[in-house]
Amino acid sequence: MIDLMPETQPSAEAPPMGRRERKKAATRQAIADAALRLFLERGYDDVGIREIADEADVSTTTLFKHFPVKEALVFDEEADQEALLLAAVHDRPKGRSIPAALREHALRYRMAATGSDARFTAFFELIDTTPALRDYVQAMWLRHTEALAHAIAEECGLPEDDPGCTALAHFALEAPRAARGHDDPRRAVERAFDLLEHGWQPDPPKRTRPGGR
Amino acid sequence: MIDLMPETQPSAEAPPMGRRERKKAATRQAIADAALRLFLERGYDDVGIREIADEADVSTTTLFKHFPVKEALVFDEEADQEALLLAAVHDRPKGRSIPAALREHALRYRMAATGSDARFTAFFELIDTTPALRDYVQAMWLRHTEALAHAIAEECGLPEDDPGCTALAHFALEAPRAARGHDDPRRAVERAFDLLEHGWQPDPPKRTRPGGR
DNA sequence: CTCAACAAGTGCAACCGTTTCACTTTTGAA
DNA sequence: TTCAAAAGTGAAACGGTTGCACTTGTTGAG
Numbered sequence: 001m002i003d004l005m006p007e008t009q010p011s012a013e014a015p016p017m018g019r020r021e022r023k024k025a026a027t028r029q030a031i032a033d034a035a036l037r038l039f040l041e042r043g044y045d046d047v048g049i050r051e052i053a054d055e056a057d058v059s060t061t062t063l064f065k066h067f068p069v070k071e072a073l074v075f076d077e078e079a080d081q082e083a084l085l086l087a088a089v090h091d092r093p094k095g096r097s098i099p100a101a102l103r104e105h106a107l108r109y110r111m112a113a114t115g116s117d118a119r120f121t122a123f124f125e126l127i128d129t130t131p132a133l134r135d136y137v138q139a140m141w142l143r144h145t146e147a148l149a150h151a152i153a154e155e156c157g158l159p160e161d162d163p164g165c166t167a168l169a170h171f172a173l174e175a176p177r178a179a180r181g182h183d184d185p186r187r188a189v190e191r192a193f194d195l196l197e198h199g200w201q202p203d204p205p206k207r208t209r210p211g212g213r
Numbered sequence: 214m215i216d217l218m219p220e221t222q223p224s225a226e227a228p229p230m231g232r233r234e235r236k237k238a239a240t241r242q243a244i245a246d247a248a249l250r251l252f253l254e255r256g257y258d259d260v261g262i263r264e265i266a267d268e269a270d271v272s273t274t275t276l277f278k279h280f281p282v283k284e285a286l287v288f289d290e291e292a293d294q295e296a297l298l299l300a301a302v303h304d305r306p307k308g309r310s311i312p313a314a315l316r317e318h319a320l321r322y323r324m325a326a327t328g329s330d331a332r333f334t335a336f337f338e339l340i341d342t343t344p345a346l347r348d349y350v351q352a353m354w355l356r357h358t359e360a361l362a363h364a365i366a367e368e369c370g371l372p373e374d375d376p377g378c379t380a381l382a383h384f385a386l387e388a389p390r391a392a393r394g395h396d397d398p399r400r401a402v403e404r405a406f407d408l409l410e411h412g413w414q415p416d417p418p419k420r421t422r423p424g425g426r
Numbered sequence: 427c428t429c430a431a432c433a434a435g436t437g438c439a440a441c442c443g444t445t446t447c448a449c450t451t452t453t454g455a456a
Numbered sequence: 457t458t459c460a461a462a463a464g465t466g467a468a469a470c471g472g473t474t475g476c477a478c479t480t481g482t483t484g485a486g
Binding site: 018019020023048049050060061064068069070 | 441442443444445446452453454
């Protein structure tokens with residue numbers, strides 16, 4: 001329900017899952033769907049774990065095997081989104097700079113939410129009005145920032161806590177976030193990344209050319 | 214126990230508290246002391262709320278009247294520190310720029326921890342090794358950043374979500390944090406603020422001079 | 427001084443997210 | 457077929473947190 005990821009590239013990732021993995025995924029999806037539906041109906045705090053499990057027809061034990069904490073039920077696509085983000089850097093067409101790859105990724109995947117689809121609106125309102133969820137997205141954002149910084153550093157052959165990489169990662173995730181609320185979010189993101197691509201020069205390490213591998 | 218705030222200015226704030234407020238403060242302190250002692254002895258996760266309350270000789274109800282969540286027991290001075298931070302901006306000597314005031318504050322109050330006092334070391338190790346506390350400090354840092362940004366904006370007569378103010382607040386709190394781990398943290402902070410003071414020019418609003426009030 | 431009003435503290439039971447445990451059922455592969 | 461690992465179960469417990477009805481101490485106005 002509410003697929004935040006538009007149109008995965010047709011040719012991409014389809015390692016044919018066996019029955020087992022398919023069933024597992026189905027269970028997971030059933031849980032997430034039930035949870036989101038109930039949350040939207042009655043509010044995050046007024047829906048208990050046990051009730052969600054019942055609705056999805058699984059035990060609470062099973063529920064927690066799939067989602068480590070209650071908040072994670074709302075962001076069941078987090079892992080996929082992070083993977084996509086890191087892939088955008090790691091698998092970018094050769095010759096393309098990292099900022100450029102991040103810009104493309106931002107425009108492609110992180111702007112879906114800005115459409116005027118009513119379900120998106122409700123989804124974001126749910127988050128914005130629930131302190132527990134606000135806190136969770138904040139922590140999530142940080143996790144992604146760190147993962148991205150790490151990936152960039154690795155890509156450039158820099159130490160994994162290189163401040164420049166941290167800053168770039170920070171910026172690349174902050175830009176789309178700040179763009180929400182602008183009249184033309186797409187344009188805002190473009191602007192931010194224009195700035196970034198001109199300003200950011202990866203500090204070339206000893207003998208690796210920036211962007212090379 | 215473990216007073217993070219060295220030497221409050223002698224003349225500052227001493228609105229003579231009545232017996233009531235004094236007792237309340239004492240209770241609060243007893244709870245925080247008991248909690249920190251037990252945490253350091255046995256680890257954060259291995260000490261329960263009920264046990265802390267017992268040790269401080271209060272009911273758990275009372276404990277939660279003073280500290281909204283378990284993590285807050287570790288940061289019982291948070292409110293004071295935030296107040297001090299905001300005061301550093303608001304009550305700075307006239308003519309002094311905001312960045313300069315923040316630099317002085319950072320050097321004065323936020324570097325206490327870098328001393329080689331064994332209790333500080335243990336305190337920070339407790340935090341660093343407890344995920345729940347790491348998460349909490351992160352959220353705390355964000356709250357303080359937002360409060361500071363708000364205070365700066367108000368001080369300059371700018372809209373309360375002015376990006377420049379947000380950035381300045383962010384930087385001013387990030388600098389001392391990043392300095393931890395440097396060989397000479399004090400110097401690192403000085404450097405960071407040197408940069409900041411030269412770089413940052415508050416966008417003068419309609420008719421207010423920057424730094425004026 | 428007295429007394430009402432209010433703030434602080436109490437004890438207990440409940441709530442709810444989360445974990446543990448011992449157990450059954452499915453599934454993939456040897 | 458056989459077997460081990462993976463997925464799921466059910467119930468009970470744990471621990472942080474809250475609600476409730478209550479007592480006690482402090483304060484300030486009359």
